[in-house]
Amino acid sequence: MAAVCLSLEGIQKSFGATRALKRVSLSIAPGEVHAIIGENGAGKSTLMKILSGAHRADAGAMTLNGAAYQPENPHDARLKGVAMIYQELNLALHLSAQENILLGAESARLGWIDARAATERARAALAQLGHETLDLERPAGDFSIAEQQVIEIARALLIKPQVLIMDEPTSSLTRADTEKLFATILRLKAQGVSVIYISHFLEECRRIADRFTVLKDGETVGRGKMDEASLDQIVTLMTGREVKDLYPRTPRTFGAPVMSVKAAASAPRLRGASLELRAGEIFGLGGLIGAGRTDLLRAMFGLDQLTAGEVCVVNAPERGSSPQLRWRQGIGFLSENRKEEGLMLSLSIADNLTLPKLAAFSRFGWIDAGRQETVAQDWIGRLQVKCLGGAQAIGQLSGGNQQKVALARLLEHPARIFLLDEPTRGIDVGSKAQIYALVDELAAAGKAVVVVSSYLPELLGLCDTIGVMCRGELAEVRPRSDWDEASIMRVATGSAAPTLC
């Protein structure tokens, strides 16, 4: 393994004030499969975008086969021998498999497509992957996801890359298709192609990769040979953080159950989740992005329809599940996506705050704007929202202040069960601390709270009970004291056999 094909030294990258990559080094040998491991937000995507030419590093050096490597754009990177397969497939679904494989590199003579040469080249690329029988004439959209991925890899192989980057290639594959992908990767490896493999699933990395590099907070924190490191060691490298004193905890006792979920499933991701929520409890939902946490919350709130199982609200005679009903039952939902789902950016703070219960601010359908404004002012003061007043458009506020208003909507209702999806995503530390304090206050007052979070210290610091989801299932629910970052990551990445409750 002395030979080096691609090497990166001291790579840095900032977006505005955010330092996405602080100091990253990486070296890839020819014909090796190299896993890049890290939590959400560790900088993996940014690093791959720099490698594939989509971004430019602010500082640091990259060399490919001993020569400086400075791709101008993704096309230039491909020509130089670095190709990337994105997590989201990039196919023109209406075009045929062959047209997709040759997209941007068509065989042409004086602008006319040379059909025979095209077929040959597409066949050759597919043969390299062991898929010579694929029907080249069928539209790409007619193939399964796994076959579409093969088409995409064939496209990358067309220009004979030395390094192939795969970003979460198995996230939408079934187990059987994953096996086929691994066979493909081994074939490429045998042909001397280096593969950079990014995945949350540690077991997969362990099976397919020769070596690994761990990123955390934009820095390389560890590297080594896959077969010499234990999963625990890798997980420790990924999460090695201390819980700071951000999380107040008022002594509290749990009351009666208020809501329960039994074997709930919904399309497309949620495959089975059961939990019981008690008054005064903060229930954390951990897991990787796409594990079905948001889907579970949406199903509980009636935004997605269940395909199996049931959601029960205690002391609620009305059956059914719709957001309207849930609000009436005193359940509030905070979307993880403020801009696209959570808020109406062009409307005022007061409107955003009171929308679920406008009727309460009106008489015979006429809105009492004065009362609406009074209530808005009250919450602005209590939550220290920085703004010009209740009539200001919410789109003009900072993320943290927008989030406070979004939360105030639930508080004003008032909700007794809070479903909070990534309540502190993308907001400043000050607002975060305020939200933690608020959630603690709610639980102390006997409300029930469900918090989805990708940030492990937050889950461990804030919650009383933590359930971890993996591939659409709520794999394990235990009291907080039974969890640590490593065990959460192990269950989330499917590297521990779940002992189901």
Added chain:
Amino acid sequence: MLKETAKNLLAKGGPFLGLVLVIGLFSIPAETREFFLTYNNFKIIFTQTVIVAIGALGMTLIIVSGGIDLSVGSSIALTSVVGAQLIQRGWAPLPVLIAVVATGALIGLLNGSAIAGLRMTPFIITLGTLGVARGSAKWMADNQTVNYDTSPINGWMTTADPFGRALPTGVWVAVGLALATALVLRRTVFGRHIFALGSNEATARLCGIATTRLKVLVYTVAGAFFGLAGVFQLSRLRQGDPTVAVGLELDIIAAVIIGGASLKGGVGTILGSMIGALIMAVLRNGSQQMGWPTYFQEIIIGLVIIVAVFLDRLRQGKTT
């Protein structure tokens, strides 16, 4: 701060400035100076605005809710044919009015149900209804105008008032409805829900608004306005014409957009839309008095639409 003020002025006062500008433009040339700025001419302009204005009331509701309706011209033709046929059968004015408005509401109900129920884009659905309603109008009218002897409805849009200088009924109806709709849009739960739907449908749903029902309701109420516009169309022509009001939806949409509404939804005012409708009417009236040929008017109005949409984009870019 100065930029902020200019921005606000553009958003809020823009349509009004536009109106002053076009009025000023036609007041200067020697050909029109004598007649343009007279009470009688404005009486004509107001009367000519009625149909577009009432259509724009409904269209404002739809556009603020994040939708669009391309079938308005056809709906007006169809409802006016229905009205003419009912008059032929000897119906009194009030029952005719109610039946025609109900017909408009029914078309809106169908539009809204298809859009909300089938989850299809309003553009496609109403493009379809545009053809269906126009064809139905021609079918019902047997492909010719529907004539009747006379009806009091004819008097609702006449500018020839022998006894005084009063504005015709249609103008007062339009003004009254504009006030009422503005209040409903600004001050009621229904109105606020329309803004919420147009601003962010996902949020509206999340906040427990029955978005499907609301959409159907919006298109139905708007349809009722289009039916009423059909009544005044009938009153103006004094006959039911299945080929009338072709492309009128574009004038109406233009009026709403010139008035400051955003095609993305969530933004718009009734006052703005009414000024927009007046701008369109002033442009038509002024061009006629200048003796410009119709094709020239069409070009000007086309350009005004483009400028208005450009201003819309400018506003969008600045506020977000």
